[in-house]
Amino acid sequence: MKQLNASFITSASGKDSWPELTLPEVVVVGRSNVGKSSFINALTNRKKLAYVGNTPGKTQLLNFFDIDGQWTLLDVPGYGYAKLSKSQLEKMGKMMDEYFEGREQISGIVSLIDSRHGPTKDDLDMIEYFRHFDFPVIIVATKIDKVPKTKRLKALKDISQKLHLPLKKIYPVSAVEKSGLEEVYHAILDQIGL
Numbered sequence: 001m002k003q004l005n006a007s008f009i010t011s012a013s014g015k016d017s018w019p020e021l022t023l024p025e026v027v028v029v030g031r032s033n034v035g036k037s038s039f040i041n042a043l044t045n046r047k048k049l050a051y052v053g054n055t056p057g058k059t060q061l062l063n064f065f066d067i068d069g070q071w072t073l074l075d076v077p078g079y080g081y082a083k084l085s086k087s088q089l090e091k092m093g094k095m096m097d098e099y100f101e102g103r104e105q106i107s108g109i110v111s112l113i114d115s116r117h118g119p120t121k122d123d124l125d126m127i128e129y130f131r132h133f134d135f136p137v138i139i140v141a142t143k144i145d146k147v148p149k150t151k152r153l154k155a156l157k158d159i160s161q162k163l164h165l166p167l168k169k170i171y172p173v174s175a176v177e178k179s180g181l182e183e184v185y186h187a188i189l190d191q192i193g194l
C-alpha cells in the first residue's frame with residue numbers, strides 16, 4: 001500500500017478551535033475499545049499517531065490529522081463508555097452535534113464495528129444518526145484476526161444484514177496483521193472523490 005504522509009494538525013473542543021481548512025474531512029468513529037486508535041495508526045503506518053489502549057473515553061476532543069496534504073482525518077471520542085459522568089457525556093454530545101451539524105467539509109464517515117460482536121445498539125444508533133445527515137458511511141469490521149477463519153464470512157454477513165448493506169461494503173481489517181487497510185484506503189479516496 002502507498003505510504004501515507006500523516007501529521008497531527010490540532011485538537012479542538014468546539015467551533016472556535018476547529019482548524020481553518022477546506023480539504024475534505026473523513027471522520028473515524030466507533031465504540032470505545034473497538035480498535036479505533038490501532039486502526040488509525042495501522043492505516044497511516046504510524047505507531048503513535050492516535051493513542052492506543054488509552055483509558056477508554058479519555059480522548060475527549062476532536063483530533064484533526066492531515067493526510068498527504070489532500071484530506072483530513074478526524075479522530076473523535078469513542079462512544080458507549082459507561083464511566084463518564086453525565087456532564088462529561090453531555091459536553092461530548094454537544095461537541096459532536098456542533099461538529100456534525102456545522103462542519104461543511106465532512107465528506108464521509110468511517111464507522112468501526114467489532115467483528116466479534118457485530119453492531120451494538122449504540123453502533124446502530126450512531127449509523128442512523130449519520131444517515132440522517134446523508135453522510136456516506138464506510139463500515140470497517142475491526143479485529144478480524146480474532147475471529148476464527150471459518151467464522152469470518154458469517155460475522156461479516158451478520159454485520160451486513162443488521163446494517164442493510166451489501167456484504168462487499170463491509171471492510172474487514174486487522175491492525176495486528178495489517179490486513180484490509182488498502183481496501184479501506186481506496187474506499188475512502190473513492191468516497192471523497194480523489
Ligand code: GDP
Binds near residue numbers: 145
Ligand atoms: P480504541 O479505544 O477504539 O482506540 O481501541 P484501541 O486501538 O486502543 O484498541 C483496544 C484494544 O484492542 C487494544 O488492546 C488493542 O491492542 C486491541 N486491538 C486493536 N485492534 C486490534 C486488532 O486488529 N486485532 C487484535 N487482535 N487486537 C486489536
